Amino acid sequence: MQAFQLTDYVGPDGLALVDIEAPRSAQGEIILQVRAVGINYPDLLMTKGQYQRKPELPVVPGCEVAGTVISAPIGSGWKQGDRAAAFIWQGGFAEQVAVPVNSIVRVPDSISFESAAAMVVNYHTVHFALSRRGLVQADENVLVMGAAGGIGTAAVQVARGFGARVIAGVADVGQAETAKAAGAQEVLILQPGFAQTLREMTDGRGVDVVLDPLGDWLFDEAIRGLAPEGRLLVTGFAAGRIPEVKVNRLLLRNVSVLGVAFGALLEMEHKLMREQANSLDRMVGDGVVNPHIGARFGFNELPMALGCLNRGEIKGKAVVVLESVGTDA
Known part of the structure; x- marks a missing residue:
C-alpha cells in the first residue's frame, strides 16, 4: 500500500510517498480502508519534531481518518464494510x-467520509473541553479564540x-465571515486590549468560558476577560x-485555567469517544454541527495541505480525499 512516511523532522517537506507493507491487526485493533484524512495542527507539529510525541524515524504520521472496516476482532461489534472514523x-x-x-466510532450513512474525517480530532476535542472540562451551561457566554x-x-x-452564546475571536474581518458561517452569534477581533471590548459585549461581566487553541499573548488578555x-x-x-500564569491572578478573581488533552484521557476511558459521538450525532441531527471544510486535497497533495496549514491559509478544516484505493498489501 502507499503511505506518506516522514524521513526527517523538517516539516511537510520531510514526507515522502512510499510503498510499505499493509498493517496487520494486533489484539483489539481494527483495520480500516482509509477514504479521507483530516489535516490537523498536531500532524504539522509532528513533521517538525515539535509534538509531544517524537517517534523514531521513519514514521507515518496522521491522527484522523475515516473509511470502511477491512477486518475486526471477533466480538468487537464491527464487521467488514462498516463505515467508521478513528483517532490514532x-x-x-x-x-x-x-x-x-x-x-x-460509527459513521452514519448520512455523513460523508470527508465530513467524518473532519470531525474526529476537532469535534471530540472541543466536546471534551467544553462539556467535561469547562462544564459549559446553556446561556453562558463562550469566547472561542481562533x-x-x-x-x-x-x-x-x-x-x-x-x-451557549458564542463570541468568535478572529484575527481579521476575512476570518469573521468564516466564524459567522460556522454559527457564531457575535465576532470579536483579537487585537491588544480585546478584554475590555469583551466586557463591553457582556454588560461589563466578562465571559464564562474561553476556549484557547492559540496561547501566546492572547492567553494573558483572555484571562482579563473572564467573568x-x-x-x-x-x-x-x-x-x-x-x-504562563501567576496563580495569584486566579485566586483573587476566582477564575480557573484548565488543561484539555482528549487523546490522553481516551487511553484511560475507553467509552469516552463513543459517548461523545452519541452527543455529536444529536447535534448533527439538530443541524447545529456541520464541519466547515475549507479545503480539499488529493492524496498525492497531502504535504501541500500541511504546508497550507503551516502558512495559515486554511479557513475551517482541510481534508485529504483518497479517490481510488485498493485493498492489496
Whole structure:
C-alpha cells in the first residue's frame, strides 16, 4: 500500500510517498480502508519534531481518518464494510491503518467520509473541553479564540449545541465571515486590549468560558476577560509562545485555567469517544454541527495541505480525499 512516511523532522517537506507493507491487526485493533484524512495542527507539529510525541524515524504520521472496516476482532461489534472514523496517534497518512477499538466510532450513512474525517480530532476535542472540562451551561457566554480555524469552527458549533452564546475571536474581518458561517452569534477581533471590548459585549461581566487553541499573548488578555468563576480551556499554542500564569491572578478573581488533552484521557476511558459521538450525532441531527471544510486535497497533495496549514491559509478544516484505493498489501 502507499503511505506518506516522514524521513526527517523538517516539516511537510520531510514526507515522502512510499510503498510499505499493509498493517496487520494486533489484539483489539481494527483495520480500516482509509477514504479521507483530516489535516490537523498536531500532524504539522509532528513533521517538525515539535509534538509531544517524537517517534523514531521513519514514521507515518496522521491522527484522523475515516473509511470502511477491512477486518475486526471477533466480538468487537464491527464487521467488514462498516463505515467508521478513528483517532490514532500516528499512521493515518496511508491507504490502510490499524486503530484500537476504543478509538473508533460509527459513521452514519448520512455523513460523508470527508465530513467524518473532519470531525474526529476537532469535534471530540472541543466536546471534551467544553462539556467535561469547562462544564459549559446553556446561556453562558463562550469566547472561542481562533474561531476561523478547524478547531475554532468546531468549538463554535459544539458550544452552540450546548446552548451557549458564542463570541468568535478572529484575527481579521476575512476570518469573521468564516466564524459567522460556522454559527457564531457575535465576532470579536483579537487585537491588544480585546478584554475590555469583551466586557463591553457582556454588560461589563466578562465571559464564562474561553476556549484557547492559540496561547501566546492572547492567553494573558483572555484571562482579563473572564467573568467571576470563569474558566479558560487550554487546547493548544498555535500562536507560538506557551504562556504562563501567576496563580495569584486566579485566586483573587476566582477564575480557573484548565488543561484539555482528549487523546490522553481516551487511553484511560475507553467509552469516552463513543459517548461523545452519541452527543455529536444529536447535534448533527439538530443541524447545529456541520464541519466547515475549507479545503480539499488529493492524496498525492497531502504535504501541500500541511504546508497550507503551516502558512495559515486554511479557513475551517482541510481534508485529504483518497479517490481510488485498493485493498492489496
